[in-house]
Amino acid sequence: MTPGKHRRRSLRRFPHSDLAGLSHILCSNMSTPGQPERGERALIRRLAETLANLASAGVPFGDDMAQMSPGDNGLLGTTDMLMDGVDFDSRKHAWFDIGRKSMAVNLSDCAAMAVRPLSALGAVALNNRLSMDDALELHRGIRACGDEFDCPLVGGDTNSWDAPTAIAITVIACPEPGLRPVRRDGAKPGDLIYLTGPVGGSILGRHLRPVPRIKTALAVSRELSPRAMIDISDGVAVDLGHIIEASSCAAEIDEASLALAIHADAQTLADQDGTPARDHALHDGEDFELVIVLPPDADQAVCQRLGLLPLGRILSGSGLMRVTHEGRRTPIEPRGWEHFR
């Protein structure tokens, strides 16, 4: 069979204390030099080593989805677990919204690979204090989001316990006829980088109502021969970082383009916390817009019609930089939340 992914996504943390939470969510720094090997990325690296002996085909290990059945037309699958107190806060968020988000993050993975979702399974460990109505609202949210994207919830596993609620949704998807899944590792020097929408400040509310960019992704795949795509779960810098790492190249983000891709929420948040809006746009997670890499000759009219926002370009070398219109380059440090540290 095929190797696949162990998600590098490290979903944003929503600790129970609100303001402490905000700074942690938005600006935690994942690099801790000299620490013994620990953390999600180290674990994933170790897991990848043990899986490396599987025959390689289709989608490589570490991409947004895993290949579930062989062949270019094989099905892909993705799974995400959302946990109360980490990925959502049931004291503040409605169970319908929590359910919706649990499905949406998986559909966003389908968008990231430009494949069409088919159906979903859900496994839940419900905290014992949930009421029947809470459980039904959660289920209704999962189902509503799935139905909106033609991805019905077809089954699952219902459990309860004394610990916080955990929700694991799995989605399977199929490539569009004649089109291959868009991977992370196809970017080439000279390619152009786009976003499907403005980013930053999702914590003000958008993180709970992500809109999987499936429609745009399928259109991009049909019309623009994309080289690489990823959805923004950990922030533009980290997720674009995954593309350039997988593609063995570098990238630069135009400061002027970035300024036009800052979401109004990022500015609102900047006014509240003093962190530049640009930093929120680069580093805040859970936007679920897509980073799209297109060949240099991509049809600009199509890009405009699909609402793509230019962001920068792929370079040879390694690393991620900001560049001013005078050509002055500054490295961008990756920041993000990492599980299991």
Place this chain on the structure above:
Amino acid sequence: MTPGKHRRRSLRRFPHSDLAGLSHILCSNMSTPGQPERGERALIRRLAETLANLASAGVPFGDDMAQMSPGDNGLLGTTDMLMDGVDFDSRKHAWFDIGRKSMAVNLSDCAAMAVRPLSALGAVALNNRLSMDDALELHRGIRACGDEFDCPLVGGDTNSWDAPTAIAITVIACPEPGLRPVRRDGAKPGDLIYLTGPVGGSILGRHLRPVPRIKTALAVSRELSPRAMIDISDGVAVDLGHIIEASSCAAEIDEASLALAIHADAQTLADQDGTPARDHALHDGEDFELVIVLPPDADQAVCQRLGLLPLGRILSGSGLMRVTHEGRRTPIEPRGWEHFR
């Protein structure tokens, strides 16, 4: 698309206090008359109502697996979440075994429908106190069990938190060429009931090392035209109960046959706790043998070759009974652990 399952499986509880645990696991009574609607079954019933408007095709809602893609040759999927302190106890069980079991319970669902597993995804919420080695052992166990049944783990989602570890494995599977998945709802009066092996007392250790009966299930499906099958997660009585409920009929278990299907562990446990070994065989969960319903003219030589143990027969009417060889019938009360009460 198709309706599917919300697992009725309610995995055994392993509370942290050992002996209190034993009695709870083995003999908890799920019927609590007069209580406000609560519990996993009530929730599942409510969920089933909301899904009833989906077009019916293939595998009905509530079976061991859900239909993930349309058509008789469509893929099936199943997911199970195992939780520390509920389905396993990480203070006593090795992480390798826990991983193995997490995969095996899903493969047992494939056996229950006589379909061939293709690949698996795993989502984990690891308790922060786990070491890197613990996490790798868990992963190794998941993978070892999958590989043993040609069901590679192709990807997943790794998270951590302060709460106990939860593990959700999803397996997709395909019907064998020319054979349809074996459902729960095809039993008819006059049919014969078999087990794939002796049952009871799994808590003495077998619950942690279940052997998914995929090979036997595929042979039964090829050679014996089974009417209905289910795997034993909640106990023979409860799981056979699911078959007769789905098939709108009754069943009787021959006391003499049952006596020959009691596992040695059930007798050992009976000697320890005073509960009759027969009751352990009827009510203990997590055996992961299969209950198989065959037409009255099933080839007895094939049954013997496949090691099937006769248990009883399907009747018209409703309810589950024991019957002595003199023909005296006694109702069997369903008992089992139910989540979300």
